[in-house]
Amino acid sequence: MSTAVLFDLDDTLIDLQYARRHGLRAVQRILPELNKVPLDELELAHDAELTANYQRTLEGNLSDEEAHLEHMCGICRRYGLATDKAADAVEAYVHEQQFYPRLVPGVEELFDALRGRMKIGVITNGRSQNQRDKLEFFDLLPLDTVAISEEVGALKPNPEIFRYALENLDVQKATMVGDSWERDVLGAIGIGMDAIWLNRYRRPCPDRSLAVEINGFEPIRTVLRILRITS
Amino acid sequence: MTVTVNIPEPLRKLANGQVELNVEIANTTTVEKLIDDLESKYTGIKNKLFDNGEIRGYVKVFVNDEDINFIRGKATEVKRGDTVTIVAAIAGG
Numbered sequence: 001m002s003t004a005v006l007f008d009l010d011d012t013l014i015d016l017q018y019a020r021r022h023g024l025r026a027v028q029r030i031l032p033e034l035n036k037v038p039l040d041e042l043e044l045a046h047d048a049e050l051t052a053n054y055q056r057t058l059e060g061n062l063s064d065e066e067a068h069l070e071h072m073c074g075i076c077r078r079y080g081l082a083t084d085k086a087a088d089a090v091e092a093y094v095h096e097q098q099f100y101p102r103l104v105p106g107v108e109e110l111f112d113a114l115r116g117r118m119k120i121g122v123i124t125n126g127r128s129q130n131q132r133d134k135l136e137f138f139d140l141l142p143l144d145t146v147a148i149s150e151e152v153g154a155l156k157p158n159p160e161i162f163r164y165a166l167e168n169l170d171v172q173k174a175t176m177v178g179d180s181w182e183r184d185v186l187g188a189i190g191i192g193m194d195a196i197w198l199n200r201y202r203r204p205c206p207d208r209s210l211a212v213e214i215n216g217f218e219p220i221r222t223v224l225r226i227l228r229i230t231s
Numbered sequence: 232m233t234v235t236v237n238i239p240e241p242l243r244k245l246a247n248g249q250v251e252l253n254v255e256i257a258n259t260t261t262v263e264k265l266i267d268d269l270e271s272k273y274t275g276i277k278n279k280l281f282d283n284g285e286i287r288g289y290v291k292v293f294v295n296d297e298d299i300n301f302i303r304g305k306a307t308e309v310k311r312g313d314t315v316t317i318v319a320a321i322a323g324g
Contacts, residue, residue: 098318102240
């Protein structure tokens, strides 16, 4: 049976959280009042701000720069701080993140094991150029299919973007792997794909009957077993 | 003396896993020539950093912590003892 595995990109293949945490440490240096906030908590606060603006950013109604500033002002307000240093904090955050690009551990090995045995693709929400730059820089190409929301005109979990990705694959079975329960797991299941939920931060699983949960890609033999490939 | 070049994690496999490279140069060179020197030893690295002869939009190069975009871009001078850091401006929100 011909099969495919499709991956989300940000925080599934590319470890953006690793860079984000370094960025947030730089923010704490600019806003020392935040030093008393544990990094995990600060990250959750940042994530909440990010989520609040996610749709507007992806739809192009908010530039990356505006979004960063809104997130930082939001964090300042959450912790009762003035926002006068928010722009400096953004600059430090963005600057620091650049020094920590990396793939999620195990991705390279997993791709090596999958290539030639299954079709591989990426389905990602984001701007075309940004996402294609990442695929190039992190050496994730070639892929059998790439669906980027800006190019497709639909954001996950909209079924349209999943259909677009599957359109030219000619496979009988496809599995989606992603870190977002709503966007990746529910989106994939909605059009009849299987799903693997990458839950690196061990959040409570909303429904174990819907998807297989993994906490990382290492050891890859576990992932290969789930995909029914023997290593 | 040499120039120290810090390599970002995704490119280290092209540099035999090295985190930093020490590159012998004459007294001075430019960022572009330095990358050409790296390419002669570590094939593929230039293609990751340049596209059509220009530094890729998401690649940033710092010479002694100064962003070369604010100096002379790829023509920025590099001297013995300098530290060149390559980063990728592609992190998320």
